[in-house]
Amino acid sequence: MIYNIRINVMPLKDLLDPQGKAVLGGLQNLGIQSVQDVRVGKHITLQIDAENENAAKAIAENASKQLLANPVMEFFEIEVI
Amino acid sequence: MIYNIRINVMPLKDLLDPQGKAVLGGLQNLGIQSVQDVRVGKHITLQIDAENENAAKAIAENASKQLLANPVMEFFEIEVI
Numbered sequence: 094m095i096y097n098i099r100i101n102v103m104p105l106k107d108l109l110d111p112q113g114k115a116v117l118g119g120l121q122n123l124g125i126q127s128v129q130d131v132r133v134g135k136h137i138t139l140q141i142d143a144e145n146e147n148a149a150k151a152i153a154e155n156a157s158k159q160l161l162a163n164p165v166m167e168f169f170e171i172e173v174i
Numbered sequence: 175m176i177y178n179i180r181i182n183v184m185p186l187k188d189l190l191d192p193q194g195k196a197v198l199g200g201l202q203n204l205g206i207q208s209v210q211d212v213r214v215g216k217h218i219t220l221q222i223d224a225e226n227e228n229a230a231k232a233i234a235e236n237a238s239k240q241l242l243a244n245p246v247m248e249f250f251e252i253e254v255i
Contacts, residue, residue, distance in 0.1 A: 095210065101217045116218070119241050127233055129176065129221045136182045136217035137197070140210045152208055160200050 096141050096149035099172045102162045103134035137161055146173050177222050177230035180253045183243045184215035218242055227254050 104110045113131040120128050139156070143149035153171050162169040185191045194212040201209050220237070224230035234252050243250040 103217065103219070113218075116241065120237055123237075123240055125233065125237050125240070127223045128237060129223055130219075131221075132219045134217045134219075136184065136215045137194075138184070138211075138213045138215075140212075142208045142210055152206065156201055156204075156206055156209060159204055159206070160197065 094143065094145075096143055096146060097174045098139040098141055098149060098153045099174055100137040100139065100153060100157055100161060100169055101134060101172075102137065102157070102167050102169045104132060104166060105168055108166060134167070135161070149173060175224065175226075177224055177227060178255045179220040179222055179230060179234045180255055181218040181220065181234060181238055181242060181250055182215060182253075183218065183238070183248050183250045184213060185247060186249055189247060215248070216242070230254060 110132045112133040116133060117128065117131040120131070139153055141149040141152050143152060150171055150173055157169045157171065191213045193214040197214060198209060198212040220234055222230045222233050224233060231252055231254055238250045238252065
């Protein structure tokens with residue numbers, strides 16, 4: 094069966110996020126002042142062929158650890174939809 | 175009040191996603207064969223100071239339209255958490 098998996102890969106909370114800071118500056122230049130913090134990461138959707146939801150989730154976790162996220166700088170969260 | 179907003183910006187479904195194709199190739203090289211499709215976009219979290227949830231959502235939508243997403247190539251979805 095095909096499972097749709099969504100993975101968010103975000104910069105670790107303790108680290109600076111230069112891309113987020115750039116977006117924040119851009120928003121302020123556009124006059125959008127009420128945004129106080131921005132963090133930018135990746136949103137990845139996978140279609141995984143697996144026997145059940147847990148197997149699909151395990152494959153996604155393996156993929157995240159091996160390729161999608163850099164654990165030194167990023168954390169990831171996985172959601173099955 | 176501060177609202178946490180999550181925005182996903184993804185390539186339009188009808189468009190090729192070269193970054194996703196590259197990730198798919200990378201996963202297959204790692205021996206992860208059960209992944210059949212990958213699409214890669216951006217996950218953006220905003221902290222917005224607004225009077226209520228609807229106001230925060232409106233600000234996020236405005237920010238997405240003006241800066242975060244390119245409507246020619248991308249669509250976005252907004253979630254208040």
